[in-house]
Amino acid sequence: MMKLPILIWLALSSFSLQANSSQWSNFTDTFLEELWLQYPVWATQVGYHKYDEQLPAPNSKNLENELVWLRSNQSKLENVNPKDLGPHQRSDFLLIKNFIDKQIWYAEVFKEHLWNPATYNVGGAFAGILESSTLQNSQKAARISKRLSLVPAYYEAAQNILQTPTREHLDLAIQQSQGLLGLFQRQLKNACSHWLNKSNDVKLCLARHQLALNAVKNYGSFLDELKNRTKKFRSFRIGSDLYQSKYQLEIQGNLSAHEVYQKALKRKEELHSEMVPRASKLWNKYFPDKTPPKDERILIKSVLEKLSDRHVKPKDFIASIKRQIPELEQFVKQSQVVELDPTKPLKVRETPPYMRGFAGASINAPGPYDSKRETYYNVTPLDHMTPTEAESYLREYNHYMMQILNIHEAIPGHYTQLIYANKAPSLIKKILGNGTMIEGWAVYSEKMMLEEGYGQDRDELLLTYGKWHLRVVCNAILDYSVHNLNMSEEQGLKLLMDDAFQQRAEAEGKWRRATLSQVQLSSYFAGFTEIFALREQLKKQKGEKFDLRQFHDEFLSFGSAPVKVIRQLMIRDKQET
Structure with a gap:
């Protein structure tokens, strides 16, 4: 959150932005520098690493300064006609506008900072x-010392600003605060x-470390006390109005939340129909003497x-991923579906x-300034x-499922896409x-790999x-x-176990995610x-001239922009801007 005086940002809000290439470039450069000053942890x-020594407290003053900065830039964008910009700059304009609108909504309407510890x-x-x-190790330590x-x-500010939490987010915070102690007690010390x-410098850093470690411990104790004294927790359900608003700001797609929901219901039935003949064939292979x-x-x-019988032992789980x-x-x-970077x-x-407690597998990629x-x-x-829980988990993530998971998370899924993005x-x-x-x-890459014969x-x-x-559909x-x-919860578990054929452990974990996210x-x-x-539209338009590798390379070249923005850049349909 911002530390500069409010009056400075109020003065900046009168700035008038003219939409030509050079001035737009200057605006984005200034915007990014201010963004990192505003959000130094994100930076x-x-x-x-310019602002590594900062850690703004989550208090009302910093929140107010953040809103002033956001509104200042919102005002600047109102003076820009995106049609005066080139296609790539126009897409940047849309991304910045959506970001600002989203941050203001989060601060003024969603107010997660009040209920999610x-x-x-x-x-x-x-x-x-x-x-x-x-950074060299000495530079890292100096920055760590200051931030500590x-x-x-x-x-202290976090404890003061928190109000009635949800039970689910409080439990997650308690779990992660325990894991956070390990980071402080080992790597930071x-x-x-x-x-x-x-x-x-060593003595000063260690003294700061001890005070910071005590603060982390105290926050953990505060969370335990908050759980014990809270008689009525906030519901984890955010309701239709908040959900619809968040959906538009986060998804940035061409379809509404309800339209995607309806498509998912239809796709679920299609998948069941597609799976029946394949299951019948495999039944004859694995149960030749039994009536289906x-x-x-x-x-x-x-x-x-x-098929779930084929899985590794718990101790070999991570090693099996490394091998694949x-x-x-x-x-x-060999298939040349997309270029990989061997470096x-x-x-x-x-x-x-x-970082544990939300997802079992994830990619932690370098940022664009530290590629x-x-x-x-x-x-x-x-x-x-427990042995029972591990068996259930491994039956879900069996030999076949792990191949698809690794496509999704790693190659050519998240890992490959984020390398391109940088x-x-x-x-x-x-x-x-x-x-x-x-x-x-990542989901598309799974289907594409199987289409190509993997x-x-x-x-x-x-x-x-x-x-x-x-799983994706459900x-x-x-x-x-x-x-x-x-x-x-009963209906949710039934959906996941009966319609998506998930193991109970996986279904319970997904229900937990549904209570922690929206x-x-x-x-x-x-x-x-x-x-x-x-992809299918471009295949139809280009016919025999369509090249899958070319499609992937071009699609990924636009970074992590929303698909509807990439679509405009690839289709080049002027009417869609």
């Missing part, structure tokens, strides 16, 4: 410094002790259960404890599970990336893909139903739908 995470996790503020490839000094005030050259069940759902589920990454790389190179290796690692930093494939180990010429498109495009590409045991893999894609149905139709679970299907539709 650190994308590799911009998991918002106040400073782990990312330090991890971005620790993992930097552009601000942690006590940060958590080590940085103070071993990366500073002067003994006085008449109920088609039971048939599909029975075969999927049999080179196989995916080899197929992509940007992917490293599989255990998810850091302070040399390593890209991590975070995988949460199963050592926190090469895009527009910093705006890299930074103000659209999550729907990012998730949509994988042995084709029938097994394709049936499992049907189940996996049902994510959207679940997300919409929870926040718009008051779907109960709209994000719909982004997978929404993004996939628009990307696939764009």
Whole structure:
């Protein structure tokens, strides 16, 4: 949040922006510099280290300054006619406008800072410094020392601003605060002790570290106390009005939330129909002496259960992922569906404890200012599970499912897309990336790889893909139903286990995500739908001249812009601007 005086930003709001190329470029340069001053933790995470020593406290004064800055830039954009800009600049204009509108809505309407204690996790503020490839260790430690000094005030403000939380977000915050202690007790203490050259600097850093560590512990105790004394928690359901507004701001698609929900319902039935003949074929392979069940759902589920028998042991889970990454790389190179960058290796690692509790696997990619930093494939180990829980989890993430997951998260999914994004010429498109495009590409890449012939045991893999894609479809149905139709946990689990054939552990984990997030679970299907539709439209227009590799390279070259913006740039339909 902003630290500059309000009057400065009020004065800036009178600025009149003329829409020509050079002045627009100057505006975006200024906007980005102010953006990082406004959000220094975000700056650190994308590799911009100028403001590493700042950690604005989440108090009402800084929130007010943030809103003044946002409105100032909102006013500037009102003086711009996007039709006067070139196509790439026009798309940047739309991204900036949506970002500003979204941030104002979050601050004034959604007000998550008042009820989500998991918002106040400073782990990312330090991890971005620790993992930097552009800073020397002594520089990292100096920045860490200064930022550590601000942690006590940060958590004091967080405790003061929090009101009635949701039980679900409070539980997540408690879990992550315990993981955060590990980061402080090990990596940050080590940085103070071993990366500073002067003994006085070491002593100062360690003193600041101890105060910051105490603040983290106190915040954890505060959360426990808050849970014990709260008699009535806020509902995790945000309701239809808030959901519809958030959907438009986050998805930035051509379809409404209800339209995507209806498409998901239709796609669910289509997938069931497609899976029946493949399940029947596999039934004869795995159960040659048994009569197949008449109920088609039971048939599909029975075969999927049999396929789930093939999985690794819990201790080999992460190692199995490491082994498969080179196989995916080899197929992509041979099939030439998209270009890979051999200078940007992917490293599989255990998810850091302070990041756990939301998703079992994720990509942690370098920011556009620190493109040399390593890209991590975070995988949460199963050592926190009971044997029964681990077995259920591994039956879900069996031999076939893991191949699709690794396509989605790694190659040519998130990892590949984010490498491309960091090469895009527009910093705006890299930074103000659209999550729907990012998730949509990962989902699209799964289908595309199978279309291009990836994988042995084709029938097994394709049936499992049907189940996996049902997950994407049912994510959207679940997300919409929870926040718009008051779907109960029992109904949600029934949807996921009966219609999407998920193991209970996976279904329960997805229900938890639906209680912790809104709209994000719909982004997978929404993004996939628009990307696939764009590809099919271009295939129809170009006929035999359509080149899949060319389509992928061009699509990814626009960074993480919304699909509807990329569509305008690729179709070049002037009427759509």
